[in-house]
Amino acid sequence: MTLSARYLELGLAADVSDEVEAVWTSVSDRAGSYRVLPDGRCDIILRFDAGQKPINSATVVITGPVTRFYDVAIEPGMGFAGVRIRPGRFESVLGFEPTELANANLIGPDAVSACPGLEALCAPARDQTELVARLTAFVRQRATASRFRPAPLARSVISAFHASGGRLRISEVAEMHGLSERTVQRLVVKATGLTPKAFAAVLQFHRALRLLRDHRLSPAAAALEAGFSDQAHMSRVIRRMGGFSPARLADVTLVSLLD
Incomplete structure (x- = not known):
């Protein structure tokens, strides 16, 4: 258990x-x-x-x-x-x-x-x-x-993914910042250790859990609001990332994620 x-x-x-x-x-x-x-x-x-x-x-x-x-x-x-x-x-x-x-x-x-x-x-x-x-x-x-200082644009790029709950594509974030997709890829990987696609998926996963648990949306409504193609898609992601179904969130700890 x-x-x-x-x-x-x-x-x-x-x-x-x-x-x-x-x-x-x-x-x-x-x-x-x-x-x-x-x-x-x-x-x-x-x-x-x-x-x-x-x-x-x-x-x-x-x-x-x-x-x-x-x-x-x-x-x-x-x-x-x-x-x-x-x-x-x-x-x-x-x-x-x-x-x-x-x-x-x-x-x-x-x-x-x-x-x-x-x-x-x-x-x-x-x-x-x-x-x-x-x-x-x-x-x-x-x-x-430390002599290391983060790239000035890195925080803005990360914030864009956060603000969208992981729904923005890398091409959209790149266009917002006047950057190439390769540059966005490099900034996100260096900042998080994950590719932009993986990082965005994690944020979308957390947004869905918050909508289900804290806002008490129905699975169908949470899937729509979180940007999944449908409820079944959201359920598959939650099972893969969390190991449980959208109906079993009672014992899950959700940490605070800031941009």
Whole structure:
């Protein structure tokens, strides 16, 4: 059975808002699995035992951009503290492009090997609040010291895909910005690790879920509003990306996605 752990998004410090989309925590209250949905983002996560005070150690995880769901085994008291990195900012924080992690994660030693600065985050901590503060400080320090700066047009291109809920084609985004399709392709891949088509599909998937769950539209109405060809098309995409049907959204965690 897939369970939703207690996922909570926290307040975001203004001086890291360019790099971080959300700071979040999650603690499981039972054994089972937690379903991670594709969101076109990369996260830096510290996994820890929430029952320990102080927390003796943590394991660092870097999640890459994925195009379909996966399940994470959880145990009672397993805690997670994470920062969700904005599209286009992954390289300035971690030093390598998200394409290197497409549909993959780095856990523990593999994550530290890719970015040695992460090792200090895993030292003993007083509590969960200290782990969150470490993550924020890490992003702040890395972004300030980084020589990488996102392409000025990248954020505008990403915003266009967001504003349309993934319904715009690459040719339309290119025309809006006076760019070639090849340039849009390059900007999106470098910023997100996904092709424009894959990134747009993820956004459309999330829009459909919001329309179904939060706005309580019927499947037929949600499919139309989200830009699918019909209800059956939407259902196929939701099953492929989420592993469930449009009628089973009760235990799904939907993260905040900003442009």
